[in-house]
Amino acid sequence: MNHHDGKIVEMTRFPSPNPNVELRVITYLSHGLKVKGMLAEPIGEGVYDGFLYLRGGIKNVGKVRPARIAQFAAEGFIVFAPYYRGNQGGEGNEDFAGDDREDAFAAFLLLKSLPRVRGVHIFGFSRGGVMALLTALEYPETASVVTWGGVSDMSLTYMERKDLRRMMKRVIGGTPQKFPDRYQSRTPLYSLDKLTAPVLIIHGVNDSNVSVEHAYRLERRLRLLEKPVDCWYFNEFTHYFPPEVNRKVVSDLSKWMKSRPKRC
Secondary structure, eight states: OTTTTTTTEEEEEEEOOOSSSEEEEEEETTTTTEEEEEEEESSSSEEEEEEEEEOOOOOTOOOOOOOHHHHHHHTEEEEEEEETTTTTTTTSOOOSSSSHHHHHHHHHHHHHHSTTTEEEEEETTHHHHHHHHHHHHOOTTTOOOEEEEEOHHHHHHHOOGGHHHHHHHHHHHTTTOOHHHHHHHHGGGGGGGGSOOOOEEEEEOSSSSOOOOHHHHHHHHHTTTTTTTTEETTTOOSOOOOOHHHHHHHHHHHHHHHHHHHOO
C-alpha cells in the first residue's frame, strides 16, 4: 500500500443540519488518487470512537447524505464517509468493491490518524456491507463491524438484481459464470476466518434490494467459524426502515458498538 494513503489534502466546511455537529468535505489520498468524503465531528472537546461509514449504491445512487452522517456523529462518534473514487469531484472510477475498497482502507487510516479518535468501528449499508467486511479484514484492530441491509455475496447480487447486471458486467468485466474469481474477490465470505472484529447484522426480511439471504449467509459462515456475531432481523421491513424505527436502530447500534470490549 502507498504510505500516503489516508493523508488529508484539503478540508472545507459544509453547512451542518445539526448545531452540535460540524461537517467538512475532505479530499484525501487513496493509492495516489485524490478522493473525497465527509467528516462529521461533535462540537467541543473530548475524544470519541471513530465511525467509518461506508455507503451503498454506485455513482449517484446511495450518495452520502449529510443528515445521516450528522445523525451518527450526534450519537457520540467522529464519523467519516468516503464518497468513493470518481464521485463528487474525486479522481478515478468507482468499481463496486474492486479497487475502490482502497478508498475505504485509506479512510480507515485517515480516521485512525485524527487526534480525537480512539478506536474505529466500521458501518456498511447495502453494498457498503462488503466494503465494511473487506476493510475489517484489512485492519484487525477494527473495534466492531455493523452491516445493515448489507451485501455479503457479489454473485448473489448479480443473480437477484437483474436491473444491476449491465452495470456489474461493465464494472466487473463479465458475469459470475464467466469470471467467478472476480466475484469471489469482492465477496468477503471466503476470508472470514481472518476476521477479528465482532459483527452485528441488521436486515429487513422483506428487503428486495439486498435479500435477507445475504445476511443469513454471513451469519451462517460467522457461526461456523465461531466468530462473535449478533443479528437483528426485522420481519416487517424492507431495505429502508420507517423514520422512527430507523432512529431507534441507530441509537441501539451505537450503544452496541460502544459496549464492545476496547481494543488497541
